[in-house]
Amino acid sequence: MSMSDSVVYLRCIKPTCGGTRSVTECEFTCPRCGDLLDVTYDWQRLPVPRSLRDLEANRHPSVGRWFQRGSRSSEASPLFRRSGVWRFWELLPVAPPEEVLTIGEGQTLLLRADRVGEYIGLRSGCLHLQYEGLNPSGSFKDNGMTAAFTHARMVGARRAACASTGNTSASLALYAAATGQMRAIIFIGSGKIAFGKLAQALDHGALTLQIHGDFDDALERVRQAAGRLSLYLVNSINPFRLEGQKTIMYRVLEGLEWRIPDWIVVPAGNLGNLSAFGKAFLELRELGLIERMPRLAAVNAAGADTLYRLWNDHQLRWHGGAWEKARAESYFHHLKETQRKASTIASAIEINRPVNLPKALRSLEVSDGIVCTVCDEEILEAKARIGAGGLGCEPASAASVAGARKLRHQGVIAADELVVCVLTGHPLKDPNVTVACHGTDEHLFQEVLGKRGFGRIASANPPVSVPNDLERIISVIEART
Numbered sequence: 285m286s287m288s289d290s291v292v293y294l295r296c297i298k299p300t301c302g303g304t305r306s307v308t309e310c311e312f313t314c315p316r317c318g319d320l321l322d323v324t325y326d327w328q329r330l331p332v333p334r335s336l337r338d339l340e341a342n343r344h345p346s347v348g349r350w351f352q353r354g355s356r357s358s359e360a361s362p363l364f365r366r367s368g369v370w371r372f373w374e375l376l377p378v379a380p381p382e383e384v385l386t387i388g389e390g391q392t393l394l395l396r397a398d399r400v401g402e403y404i405g406l407r408s409g410c411l412h413l414q415y416e417g418l419n420p421s422g423s424f425k426d427n428g429m430t431a432a433f434t435h436a437r438m439v440g441a442r443r444a445a446c447a448s449t450g451n452t453s454a455s456l457a458l459y460a461a462a463t464g465q466m467r468a469i470i471f472i473g474s475g476k477i478a479f480g481k482l483a484q485a486l487d488h489g490a491l492t493l494q495i496h497g498d499f500d501d502a503l504e505r506v507r508q509a510a511g512r513l514s515l516y517l518v519n520s521i522n523p524f525r526l527e528g529q530k531t532i533m534y535r536v537l538e539g540l541e542w543r544i545p546d547w548i549v550v551p552a553g554n555l556g557n558l559s560a561f562g563k564a565f566l567e568l569r570e571l572g573l574i575e576r577m578p579r580l581a582a583v584n585a586a587g588a589d590t591l592y593r594l595w596n597d598h599q600l601r602w603h604g605g606a607w608e609k610a611r612a613e614s615y616f617h618h619l620k621e622t623q624r625k626a627s628t629i630a631s632a633i634e635i636n637r638p639v640n641l642p643k644a645l646r647s648l649e650v651s652d653g654i655v656c657t658v659c660d661e662e663i664l665e666a667k668a669r670i671g672a673g674g675l676g677c678e679p680a681s682a683a684s685v686a687g688a689r690k691l692r693h694q695g696v697i698a699a700d701e702l703v704v705c706v707l708t709g710h711p712l713k714d715p716n717v718t719v720a721c722h723g724t725d726e727h728l729f730q731e732v733l734g735k736r737g738f739g740r741i742a743s744a745n746p747p748v749s750v751p752n753d754l755e756r757i758i759s760v761i762e763a764r765t
Protein backbone atom coordinates (compact mmCIF):
# COMPACT_ATOMS: atom_id res chain seq x y z
CA MET A 285 0.00 0.00 0.00
CA SER A 286 1.37 3.42 -0.79
CA MET A 287 0.88 6.36 1.53
CA SER A 288 0.38 9.65 -0.18
CA ASP A 289 0.28 12.89 1.78
CA SER A 290 -3.44 13.05 1.49
CA VAL A 291 -4.04 9.77 3.31
CA VAL A 292 -2.34 11.17 6.40
CA TYR A 293 -1.62 14.82 7.00
CA LEU A 294 -1.56 17.44 9.74
CA ARG A 295 -4.59 19.65 10.19
CA CYS A 296 -5.24 22.65 12.41
CA ILE A 297 -7.35 21.76 15.44
CA LYS A 298 -9.57 24.75 14.78
CA PRO A 299 -12.27 23.45 12.40
CA THR A 300 -12.83 26.90 10.89
CA CYS A 301 -9.16 27.47 10.07
CA GLY A 302 -8.42 24.75 7.56
CA GLY A 303 -4.63 25.08 7.84
CA THR A 304 -2.75 21.90 6.95
CA ARG A 305 0.79 20.60 6.71
CA SER A 306 2.26 17.58 5.04
CA VAL A 307 3.73 14.85 7.22
CA THR A 308 7.02 15.45 5.42
CA GLU A 309 7.38 18.68 7.42
CA CYS A 310 8.46 18.85 11.01
CA GLU A 311 6.73 22.01 12.14
CA PHE A 312 4.03 21.33 14.68
CA THR A 313 1.93 24.48 14.61
CA CYS A 314 -0.63 25.66 12.08
CA PRO A 315 0.91 27.66 9.21
CA ARG A 316 -2.15 29.92 9.13
CA CYS A 317 -3.06 30.61 12.75
CA GLY A 318 -0.29 29.11 14.88
CA ASP A 319 -2.61 26.75 16.74
CA LEU A 320 -1.88 23.07 17.41
CA LEU A 321 -2.13 20.40 14.70
CA ASP A 322 -3.78 17.00 14.66
CA VAL A 323 -2.58 14.01 12.72
CA THR A 324 -5.53 13.42 10.41
CA TYR A 325 -6.39 10.38 8.30
CA ASP A 326 -8.47 9.84 5.22
CA TRP A 327 -10.17 6.78 6.66
CA GLN A 328 -12.03 6.18 3.40
CA ARG A 329 -8.78 5.15 1.78
CA LEU A 330 -7.39 3.12 4.66
CA PRO A 331 -8.05 -0.43 5.84
CA VAL A 332 -10.13 0.37 8.92
CA PRO A 333 -11.32 -2.37 11.27
CA ARG A 334 -15.00 -3.20 11.21
CA SER A 335 -15.33 -3.97 14.89
CA LEU A 336 -13.30 -3.58 18.07
CA ARG A 337 -12.70 -7.31 18.17
CA ASP A 338 -11.01 -7.01 14.79
CA LEU A 339 -8.27 -5.22 16.70
CA GLU A 340 -7.20 -8.26 18.69
CA ALA A 341 -3.47 -8.79 18.69
CA ASN A 342 -1.16 -10.14 16.04
CA ARG A 343 -3.17 -10.01 12.88
CA HIS A 344 -0.83 -7.96 10.76
CA PRO A 345 0.91 -9.79 7.95
CA SER A 346 3.29 -6.88 7.50
CA VAL A 347 5.98 -6.10 10.00
CA GLY A 348 8.19 -3.16 10.82
CA ARG A 349 11.88 -3.10 10.24
CA TRP A 350 14.31 -2.85 13.06
CA PHE A 351 17.13 -0.39 12.73
CA GLN A 352 20.28 -0.72 14.70
CA ARG A 353 23.31 1.49 15.02
CA GLY A 354 22.21 3.47 12.03
CA SER A 355 22.45 0.55 9.63
CA ARG A 356 19.24 -0.06 7.80
CA SER A 357 18.22 -3.67 8.11
CA SER A 358 15.57 -4.98 5.81
CA GLU A 359 15.04 -8.02 7.98
CA ALA A 360 11.52 -8.47 9.20
CA SER A 361 11.13 -8.03 12.93
CA PRO A 362 8.50 -9.48 15.23
CA LEU A 363 8.54 -6.27 17.27
CA PHE A 364 5.96 -4.51 15.15
CA ARG A 365 3.38 -7.13 15.98
CA ARG A 366 4.44 -7.37 19.61
CA SER A 367 4.39 -3.64 20.20
CA GLY A 368 1.37 -2.60 22.22
CA VAL A 369 1.32 0.53 20.07
CA TRP A 370 1.71 -0.87 16.56
CA ARG A 371 -0.56 -3.83 16.83
CA PHE A 372 -3.24 -1.15 16.60
CA TRP A 373 -1.61 0.21 13.45
CA GLU A 374 -4.93 0.60 11.59
CA LEU A 375 -5.89 3.29 14.10
CA LEU A 376 -2.62 5.23 13.76
CA PRO A 377 -1.35 4.56 10.24
CA VAL A 378 1.18 7.42 10.34
CA ALA A 379 3.59 5.43 8.15
CA PRO A 380 3.52 2.08 6.35
CA PRO A 381 4.24 -0.81 8.75
CA GLU A 382 7.68 -1.44 7.26
CA GLU A 383 8.71 2.14 8.08
CA VAL A 384 7.69 2.05 11.71
CA LEU A 385 10.47 2.42 14.25
CA THR A 386 9.67 0.37 17.33
CA ILE A 387 11.42 -1.23 20.28
CA GLY A 388 8.40 -3.28 21.32
CA GLU A 389 6.89 -0.68 23.70
CA GLY A 390 3.40 -0.75 25.14
CA GLN A 391 3.33 -4.29 26.48
CA THR A 392 1.50 -3.12 29.56
CA LEU A 393 -1.19 -4.46 31.84
CA LEU A 394 -4.71 -3.62 32.87
CA LEU A 395 -5.29 -5.15 36.29
CA ARG A 396 -8.34 -5.32 38.47
CA ALA A 397 -7.43 -3.77 41.83
CA ASP A 398 -10.12 -4.39 44.44
CA ARG A 399 -8.22 -3.21 47.47
CA VAL A 400 -7.35 0.09 45.86
CA GLY A 401 -10.95 0.22 44.65
CA GLU A 402 -12.12 -0.15 48.22
CA TYR A 403 -9.87 2.75 49.24
CA ILE A 404 -11.48 4.86 46.52
CA GLY A 405 -14.94 3.73 47.62
CA LEU A 406 -15.79 1.51 44.66
CA ARG A 407 -17.50 -1.88 44.68
CA SER A 408 -15.49 -4.99 44.07
CA GLY A 409 -14.59 -5.40 40.38
CA CYS A 410 -15.13 -1.74 39.54
CA LEU A 411 -11.56 -0.44 39.59
CA HIS A 412 -8.88 -1.34 37.07
CA LEU A 413 -5.39 0.11 36.94
CA GLN A 414 -3.61 0.57 33.62
CA TYR A 415 0.05 0.00 34.49
CA GLU A 416 2.17 1.98 32.01
CA GLY A 417 5.28 1.67 34.19
CA LEU A 418 5.98 -1.56 32.29
CA ASN A 419 7.19 0.31 29.22
CA PRO A 420 10.88 0.01 28.22
CA SER A 421 11.83 3.31 29.84
CA GLY A 422 9.35 2.88 32.69
CA SER A 423 6.64 5.35 31.71
CA PHE A 424 3.81 5.80 29.22
CA LYS A 425 5.99 8.24 27.25
CA ASP A 426 7.37 5.35 25.17
CA ASN A 427 3.94 4.93 23.52
CA GLY A 428 4.38 8.32 21.95
CA MET A 429 8.14 8.21 21.44
CA THR A 430 7.94 5.30 18.97
CA ALA A 431 5.53 7.29 16.81
CA ALA A 432 7.66 10.45 17.06
CA PHE A 433 10.79 8.50 16.11
CA THR A 434 8.95 6.96 13.17
CA HIS A 435 8.09 10.43 11.95
CA ALA A 436 11.56 11.82 12.72
CA ARG A 437 13.09 9.15 10.51
CA MET A 438 10.59 9.94 7.75
CA VAL A 439 11.77 13.56 7.72
CA GLY A 440 15.44 12.62 8.06
CA ALA A 441 16.04 14.24 11.45
CA ARG A 442 19.41 13.55 13.11
CA ARG A 443 19.00 15.42 16.40
CA ALA A 444 15.98 15.28 18.69
CA ALA A 445 15.29 17.48 21.69
CA CYS A 446 12.81 17.87 24.50
CA ALA A 447 12.20 19.78 27.69
CA SER A 448 11.29 17.36 30.39
CA THR A 449 10.29 16.86 33.98
CA GLY A 450 12.15 13.56 33.51
CA ASN A 451 10.20 10.87 31.74
CA THR A 452 10.14 12.34 28.25
CA SER A 453 13.91 12.72 28.46
CA ALA A 454 14.34 9.16 29.75
CA SER A 455 12.25 7.90 26.86
CA LEU A 456 14.01 10.06 24.26
CA ALA A 457 17.42 9.01 25.56
CA LEU A 458 16.45 5.35 25.47
CA TYR A 459 15.03 5.49 21.93
CA ALA A 460 18.03 7.41 20.65
CA ALA A 461 20.40 4.83 22.15
CA ALA A 462 18.36 1.78 21.16
CA THR A 463 17.70 2.79 17.57
CA GLY A 464 20.92 4.67 16.84
CA GLN A 465 18.81 7.00 14.74
CA MET A 466 19.36 10.31 16.48
CA ARG A 467 21.36 12.24 19.03
CA ALA A 468 19.23 13.13 22.06
CA ILE A 469 19.35 16.63 23.59
CA ILE A 470 17.53 17.14 26.85
CA PHE A 471 16.50 20.33 28.65
CA ILE A 472 15.65 19.99 32.32
CA GLY A 473 14.86 22.60 34.94
CA SER A 474 17.38 22.87 37.75
CA GLY A 475 16.65 20.62 40.71
CA LYS A 476 13.33 19.47 39.27
CA ILE A 477 14.04 15.92 38.23
CA ALA A 478 13.69 12.62 40.07
CA PHE A 479 16.96 10.72 40.24
CA GLY A 480 15.66 7.59 38.51
CA LYS A 481 14.83 9.68 35.44
CA LEU A 482 18.03 11.71 35.42
CA ALA A 483 19.95 8.45 35.77
CA GLN A 484 18.35 7.15 32.58
CA ALA A 485 19.18 10.25 30.54
CA LEU A 486 22.82 10.07 31.65
CA ASP A 487 23.17 6.33 31.24
CA HIS A 488 21.74 6.34 27.72
CA GLY A 489 24.21 9.02 26.69
CA ALA A 490 21.93 12.00 26.04
CA LEU A 491 23.31 15.52 26.03
CA THR A 492 21.65 16.79 29.20
CA LEU A 493 21.29 20.54 29.76
CA GLN A 494 20.25 21.77 33.18
CA ILE A 495 18.52 25.09 32.60
CA HIS A 496 18.35 27.53 35.49
CA GLY A 497 14.59 27.69 35.62
CA ASP A 498 11.55 25.41 35.84
CA PHE A 499 9.93 23.10 33.29
CA ASP A 500 7.93 25.90 31.70
CA ASP A 501 11.15 27.87 31.15
CA ALA A 502 12.92 24.82 29.75
CA LEU A 503 10.09 24.18 27.29
CA GLU A 504 10.17 27.75 26.04
CA ARG A 505 13.93 27.50 25.49
CA VAL A 506 13.86 24.15 23.75
CA ARG A 507 11.24 25.43 21.32
CA GLN A 508 13.46 28.41 20.52
CA ALA A 509 16.57 26.25 20.15
CA ALA A 510 14.70 23.73 18.01
CA GLY A 511 13.63 26.54 15.69
CA ARG A 512 17.18 27.84 15.33
CA LEU A 513 18.95 24.51 14.93
CA SER A 514 16.18 22.46 13.26
CA LEU A 515 16.15 20.01 16.16
CA TYR A 516 13.33 17.48 16.02
CA LEU A 517 11.06 18.30 18.95
CA VAL A 518 9.58 15.36 20.87
CA ASN A 519 7.56 17.21 23.49
CA SER A 520 3.87 16.46 23.33
CA ILE A 521 3.27 19.51 21.15
CA ASN A 522 4.46 16.95 18.59
CA PRO A 523 1.17 15.47 17.33
CA PHE A 524 2.77 12.13 16.45
CA ARG A 525 3.46 11.53 20.14
CA LEU A 526 -0.24 11.75 20.82
CA GLU A 527 -1.00 9.20 18.10
CA GLY A 528 1.09 6.64 19.95
CA GLN A 529 -0.50 7.55 23.26
CA LYS A 530 -3.98 6.84 21.87
CA THR A 531 -3.12 3.15 22.09
CA ILE A 532 -3.15 3.27 25.90
CA MET A 533 -6.91 3.53 25.54
CA TYR A 534 -7.10 0.71 22.98
CA ARG A 535 -5.29 -1.52 25.42
CA VAL A 536 -7.66 -0.48 28.20
CA LEU A 537 -10.63 -1.50 26.06
CA GLU A 538 -8.90 -4.72 25.09
CA GLY A 539 -8.18 -5.46 28.76
CA LEU A 540 -11.86 -4.95 29.54
CA GLU A 541 -12.78 -7.30 26.70
CA TRP A 542 -14.08 -4.33 24.74
CA ARG A 543 -16.43 -3.05 27.40
CA ILE A 544 -16.47 0.75 27.61
CA PRO A 545 -15.61 1.97 31.11
CA ASP A 546 -17.62 4.75 32.71
CA TRP A 547 -14.54 6.73 33.70
CA ILE A 548 -10.93 7.12 32.65
CA VAL A 549 -8.96 8.98 35.32
CA VAL A 550 -5.63 10.48 34.32
CA PRO A 551 -3.03 12.77 35.87
CA ALA A 552 -2.88 16.12 34.08
CA GLY A 553 0.49 17.71 33.32
CA ASN A 554 1.20 18.93 29.82
CA LEU A 555 -2.17 17.38 28.89
CA GLY A 556 -0.80 15.10 26.19
CA ASN A 557 -2.60 12.04 27.53
CA LEU A 558 -5.86 13.83 28.05
CA SER A 559 -5.64 15.10 24.47
CA ALA A 560 -4.65 11.72 23.05
CA PHE A 561 -7.33 9.80 24.94
CA GLY A 562 -10.10 12.12 23.75
CA LYS A 563 -8.88 11.81 20.17
CA ALA A 564 -8.74 8.03 20.48
CA PHE A 565 -12.38 7.81 21.53
CA LEU A 566 -13.53 10.47 19.07
CA GLU A 567 -12.02 8.50 16.22
CA LEU A 568 -13.45 5.20 17.43
CA ARG A 569 -16.85 6.85 17.44
CA GLU A 570 -16.28 8.41 14.03
CA LEU A 571 -15.38 4.96 12.69
CA GLY A 572 -18.53 3.51 14.20
CA LEU A 573 -16.56 1.22 16.51
CA ILE A 574 -18.06 2.53 19.76
CA GLU A 575 -21.38 4.14 20.54
CA ARG A 576 -20.59 5.82 23.79
CA MET A 577 -17.52 7.43 25.26
CA PRO A 578 -16.11 7.03 28.74
CA ARG A 579 -15.99 10.25 30.72
CA LEU A 580 -12.48 11.61 31.12
CA ALA A 581 -11.47 12.88 34.55
CA ALA A 582 -8.28 14.94 34.59
CA VAL A 583 -6.46 15.35 37.89
CA ASN A 584 -4.22 18.34 38.57
CA ALA A 585 -1.91 18.63 41.53
CA ALA A 586 -3.13 21.47 43.74
CA GLY A 587 0.23 23.21 43.26
CA ALA A 588 0.03 23.04 39.45
CA ASP A 589 -3.65 23.58 38.76
CA THR A 590 -3.90 25.61 35.54
CA LEU A 591 -6.38 23.29 33.85
CA TYR A 592 -8.53 23.17 36.98
CA ARG A 593 -8.58 26.97 37.29
CA LEU A 594 -9.35 27.57 33.65
CA TRP A 595 -12.01 24.86 33.43
CA ASN A 596 -13.76 25.41 36.74
CA ASP A 597 -13.13 29.01 37.81
CA HIS A 598 -12.90 30.63 34.38
CA GLN A 599 -15.30 28.24 32.65
CA LEU A 600 -12.99 28.02 29.66
CA ARG A 601 -14.52 25.68 27.07
CA TRP A 602 -13.59 24.31 23.66
CA HIS A 603 -16.88 25.43 22.11
CA GLY A 604 -16.35 23.37 18.99
CA GLY A 605 -13.05 25.15 18.35
CA ALA A 606 -14.11 28.69 19.18
CA TRP A 607 -12.30 28.60 22.53
CA GLU A 608 -11.26 31.89 24.04
CA LYS A 609 -7.52 31.81 23.74
CA ALA A 610 -7.28 35.31 25.18
CA ARG A 611 -8.73 34.09 28.45
CA ALA A 612 -5.99 31.47 28.80
CA GLU A 613 -3.36 34.01 27.85
CA SER A 614 -4.51 36.49 30.42
CA TYR A 615 -4.37 33.71 33.01
CA PHE A 616 -0.78 32.90 31.99
CA HIS A 617 0.04 36.58 32.10
CA HIS A 618 -1.35 36.73 35.63
CA LEU A 619 0.83 33.74 36.63
CA LYS A 620 3.85 35.57 35.32
CA GLU A 621 2.99 38.87 36.98
CA THR A 622 2.51 37.22 40.36
CA GLN A 623 5.57 34.99 39.78
CA ARG A 624 3.53 31.88 40.51
CA LYS A 625 5.55 28.74 39.81
CA ALA A 626 4.20 25.22 39.75
CA SER A 627 5.02 23.34 42.94
CA THR A 628 4.15 19.74 43.78
CA ILE A 629 5.88 16.57 44.95
CA ALA A 630 4.45 14.98 41.79
CA SER A 631 7.24 16.35 39.61
CA ALA A 632 5.92 14.84 36.36
CA ILE A 633 2.87 17.09 36.53
CA GLU A 634 4.62 20.15 37.96
CA ILE A 635 3.61 22.24 34.95
CA ASN A 636 1.75 25.55 34.87
CA ARG A 637 1.59 26.23 31.12
CA PRO A 638 0.30 23.05 29.50
CA VAL A 639 1.02 23.12 25.76
CA ASN A 640 -1.91 20.90 24.82
CA LEU A 641 -4.52 23.03 26.54
CA PRO A 642 -6.91 23.44 23.55
CA LYS A 643 -6.76 19.75 22.67
CA ALA A 644 -7.43 18.92 26.30
CA LEU A 645 -10.45 21.24 26.34
CA ARG A 646 -11.75 19.41 23.28
CA SER A 647 -11.27 16.03 24.99
CA LEU A 648 -13.15 17.24 28.05
CA GLU A 649 -15.98 18.63 25.96
CA VAL A 650 -16.54 15.56 23.78
CA SER A 651 -16.33 13.15 26.70
CA ASP A 652 -18.39 15.17 29.19
CA GLY A 653 -15.19 15.28 31.20
CA ILE A 654 -14.26 16.95 34.46
CA VAL A 655 -11.19 18.32 36.22
CA CYS A 656 -10.28 18.07 39.88
CA THR A 657 -7.24 18.76 42.04
CA VAL A 658 -5.55 16.78 44.76
CA CYS A 659 -2.96 17.96 47.26
CA ASP A 660 0.41 16.33 47.82
CA GLU A 661 -0.70 14.48 50.97
CA GLU A 662 -3.56 12.87 49.05
CA ILE A 663 -1.17 11.91 46.25
CA LEU A 664 1.33 10.25 48.59
CA GLU A 665 -1.36 8.44 50.57
CA ALA A 666 -2.87 7.12 47.33
CA LYS A 667 0.58 6.08 46.13
CA ALA A 668 1.14 3.99 49.25
CA ARG A 669 -2.30 2.37 48.79
CA ILE A 670 -1.49 1.54 45.16
CA GLY A 671 1.78 -0.02 46.27
CA ALA A 672 0.10 -2.02 49.04
CA GLY A 673 -2.56 -3.05 46.52
CA GLY A 674 0.00 -4.88 44.41
CA LEU A 675 1.07 -2.38 41.78
CA GLY A 676 3.37 0.59 42.10
CA CYS A 677 3.79 3.99 40.56
CA GLU A 678 5.58 7.29 40.90
CA PRO A 679 3.92 10.22 42.71
CA ALA A 680 2.35 11.89 39.63
CA SER A 681 0.64 8.65 38.64
CA ALA A 682 -1.00 8.33 42.03
CA ALA A 683 -2.85 11.58 41.36
CA SER A 684 -5.26 9.45 39.30
CA VAL A 685 -6.25 7.27 42.26
CA ALA A 686 -6.31 10.24 44.65
CA GLY A 687 -8.53 12.08 42.17
CA ALA A 688 -10.87 9.12 41.72
CA ARG A 689 -11.24 8.92 45.50
CA LYS A 690 -12.08 12.58 45.77
CA LEU A 691 -14.62 12.37 42.94
CA ARG A 692 -16.15 9.27 44.51
CA HIS A 693 -16.50 11.09 47.83
CA GLN A 694 -18.06 14.07 46.09
CA GLY A 695 -20.57 11.70 44.53
CA VAL A 696 -19.41 12.48 41.00
CA ILE A 697 -18.30 8.88 40.50
CA ALA A 698 -20.79 6.27 41.71
CA ALA A 699 -19.75 3.18 43.69
CA ASP A 700 -20.81 0.77 40.98
CA GLU A 701 -19.26 2.53 37.99
CA LEU A 702 -16.45 0.97 36.00
CA VAL A 703 -13.35 3.11 36.56
CA VAL A 704 -9.87 2.91 35.03
CA CYS A 705 -7.02 4.88 36.59
CA VAL A 706 -3.90 5.26 34.48
CA LEU A 707 -0.64 4.61 36.34
CA THR A 708 1.66 6.65 34.16
CA GLY A 709 5.12 5.83 35.58
CA HIS A 710 7.08 3.14 37.38
CA PRO A 711 7.57 3.20 41.19
CA LEU A 712 11.38 3.13 40.91
CA LYS A 713 11.46 6.45 39.05
CA ASP A 714 11.34 8.42 42.27
CA PRO A 715 12.37 6.22 45.22
CA ASN A 716 13.46 9.19 47.36
CA VAL A 717 9.90 10.36 47.76
CA THR A 718 8.70 6.85 48.56
CA VAL A 719 11.36 6.20 51.19
CA ALA A 720 10.91 9.66 52.65
CA CYS A 721 7.18 9.32 53.15
CA HIS A 722 7.40 5.84 54.66
CA GLY A 723 10.69 6.15 56.42
CA THR A 724 12.05 7.09 59.78
CA ASP A 725 15.01 8.95 58.35
CA GLU A 726 14.36 12.44 59.65
CA HIS A 727 17.02 14.02 57.46
CA LEU A 728 15.59 12.58 54.24
CA PHE A 729 12.07 13.42 55.35
CA GLN A 730 13.01 17.05 55.88
CA GLU A 731 14.96 17.24 52.67
CA VAL A 732 12.35 15.66 50.40
CA LEU A 733 9.07 16.48 52.08
CA GLY A 734 9.66 18.74 55.05
CA LYS A 735 9.74 22.07 53.28
CA ARG A 736 6.40 21.25 51.71
CA GLY A 737 4.94 21.44 55.16
CA PHE A 738 3.08 18.24 55.80
CA GLY A 739 3.42 15.23 58.06
CA ARG A 740 3.77 11.53 57.42
CA ILE A 741 1.14 9.67 55.46
CA ALA A 742 -1.46 7.64 57.33
CA SER A 743 -0.40 4.32 55.85
CA ALA A 744 3.33 4.86 56.33
CA ASN A 745 5.25 1.60 56.60
CA PRO A 746 8.59 2.55 58.12
CA PRO A 747 11.42 0.04 58.45
CA VAL A 748 11.78 -1.32 61.99
CA SER A 749 15.17 -0.98 63.57
CA VAL A 750 16.13 -4.10 65.54
CA PRO A 751 19.30 -5.02 67.43
CA ASN A 752 21.42 -7.82 65.99
CA ASP A 753 19.82 -10.35 68.34
CA LEU A 754 17.72 -13.35 67.26
CA GLU A 755 15.29 -13.24 70.21
CA ARG A 756 14.53 -9.56 69.66
CA ILE A 757 14.12 -10.16 65.93
CA ILE A 758 11.70 -13.04 66.58
CA SER A 759 9.64 -11.00 69.01
CA VAL A 760 9.31 -8.12 66.55
CA ILE A 761 8.10 -10.50 63.82
CA GLU A 762 5.64 -12.17 66.21
CA ALA A 763 4.29 -8.84 67.39
CA ARG A 764 3.75 -7.45 63.90
CA THR A 765 2.55 -10.27 61.69
Ligand SMILES: *Cc1c(COP(=O)(O)O)cnc(C)c1O
Nearest residue numbers: 451553554555556557632708709
Ligand atom coordinates in the same frame (compact mmCIF):
# COMPACT_ATOMS: atom_id res chain seq x y z
C1 LIG B 1 4.54 13.03 31.55
C2 LIG B 1 3.90 12.43 32.73
C3 LIG B 1 2.64 12.82 33.19
C4 LIG B 1 1.89 13.96 32.57
O1 LIG B 1 1.29 13.55 31.37
P1 LIG B 1 0.74 14.66 30.36
O2 LIG B 1 0.39 13.85 29.17
O3 LIG B 1 1.87 15.60 30.10
O4 LIG B 1 -0.40 15.33 31.01
C5 LIG B 1 2.08 12.16 34.25
N1 LIG B 1 2.74 11.16 34.88
C6 LIG B 1 3.95 10.76 34.48
C7 LIG B 1 4.64 9.66 35.22
C8 LIG B 1 4.58 11.38 33.40
O5 LIG B 1 5.79 10.97 33.03
Ligand SMILES: [Zn+2]
Nearest residue numbers: 296301314317
Ligand atom coordinates in the same frame (compact mmCIF):
# COMPACT_ATOMS: atom_id res chain seq x y z
ZN1 LIG C 1 -5.01 27.15 12.08
